[in-house]
Amino acid sequence: MLMQTATSANDDIVLGAYGIELRYPRPNQPANTVLCDFSLELAKGEILAILGPSGVGKSSLLRVLAGLQAASQGTIQVNGGSLHGPHPRLGFVFQDASLLPWLNLQENVGFGLDFKHQPAITKAEKQQRVQAAIADVDLLGAQERYPSELSGGMAQRTALARSLARQPEILLLDEPFSALDEITRADMQTLLLQITAKYDTSAILVTHDIDEALTVADRILLIGQSPGRLIGEWRIDDEHPRDIVTTKITAIRVEITQALREARNSTKQQRRVASR
Ligand SMILES: Nc1ncnc2c1ncn2[C@@H]1O[C@H](COP(=O)(O)OP(=O)(O)O)[C@@H](O)[C@H]1O
Ligand SMILES: [Mg+2]
Numbered sequence: 001m002l003m004q005t006a007t008s009a010n011d012d013i014v015l016g017a018y019g020i021e022l023r024y025p026r027p028n029q030p031a032n033t034v035l036c037d038f039s040l041e042l043a044k045g046e047i048l049a050i051l052g053p054s055g056v057g058k059s060s061l062l063r064v065l066a067g068l069q070a071a072s073q074g075t076i077q078v079n080g081g082s083l084h085g086p087h088p089r090l091g092f093v094f095q096d097a098s099l100l101p102w103l104n105l106q107e108n109v110g111f112g113l114d115f116k117h118q119p120a121i122t123k124a125e126k127q128q129r130v131q132a133a134i135a136d137v138d139l140l141g142a143q144e145r146y147p148s149e150l151s152g153g154m155a156q157r158t159a160l161a162r163s164l165a166r167q168p169e170i171l172l173l174d175e176p177f178s179a180l181d182e183i184t185r186a187d188m189q190t191l192l193l194q195i196t197a198k199y200d201t202s203a204i205l206v207t208h209d210i211d212e213a214l215t216v217a218d219r220i221l222l223i224g225q226s227p228g229r230l231i232g233e234w235r236i237d238d239e240h241p242r243d244i245v246t247t248k249i250t251a252i253r254v255e256i257t258q259a260l261r262e263a264r265n266s267t268k269q270q271r272r273v274a275s276r
Helices: 058-065 105-110 123-136 152-164 182-199 210-216 247-275
Strands: 004-006 013-026 029-043 047-051 073-078 090-093 170-174 202-206 219-224 229-235
Touching: 013 058, 013 202, 029 058, 029 073, 029 202, 029 229, 047 058, 047 182, 047 210, 058 170, 058 202, 090 152, 105 123, 105 152, 123 152, 152 182, 182 202, 182 210, 202 210, 210 247, 219 247, 229 247
Parallel strands: 004 029, 047 202, 047 219, 090 170, 170 202
Antiparallel strands: 013 029, 013 073, 219 229
């Protein structure tokens, strides 16, 4: 089988996934193969956006990359070492901020920092990291607020701060801004760029918003068909803040839109055949 690898031009690979296959068992039916022979590499400081039709396996892929879920086949490497479970240098941000309602903002940011798979830190260092992360997402002054007192944007900033407090080398973000209004989403995109630049953090952003991918990503991958596999790759080297209505980026938007439309249609067709 042809190995599809989205490789980076940069040699400094922080995260690599090689030959990933993911199957979900189903009762009285063949297993649902979600990803097949999927590979990608993420370079240091790179922001990679992943687009693809709904149900193609993007969230599953991100969980596998985070070590939260085991692949049926294939290997994941973080800084050249095999990944077998949650990694302290990998931060995860979900679509839903998943804050604990009984903890205030700073307690939410600090939550889990002393869990056992995290490197041991002193109380003072924990406090310092929490404060720094809250400052990074511009929420100083709101530390005592409870999740019910936060706007959607503030809740997502808190979720981002929680992952920053772990000083992640790699951020994995699963449609983190899709529930936000357009202006808040644009602010969050800017914030993500500032933070990744400040700490030289690499990131993989799953999004369904092509313009979001065009705004933030150095590289865009398109996953299509079931089982999910790589069907397109675009590199964008324009400086930030980026003008996404240039002729060049508009041409890329058209290509991605067409490829995504084809992927959606063929996914639907395959599902119809599979359900017959
Ligand atoms: N925990 C799970 N158990 C069984 N099947 C799952 C599970 N998570 C996802 N799936 C299935 O895997 C496929 C891909 O889902 P997902 O990774 O959520 O895709 P996406 O994020 O691209 O929408 C879907 O068919 C979904 O029903
Ligand atoms: Mg998803």
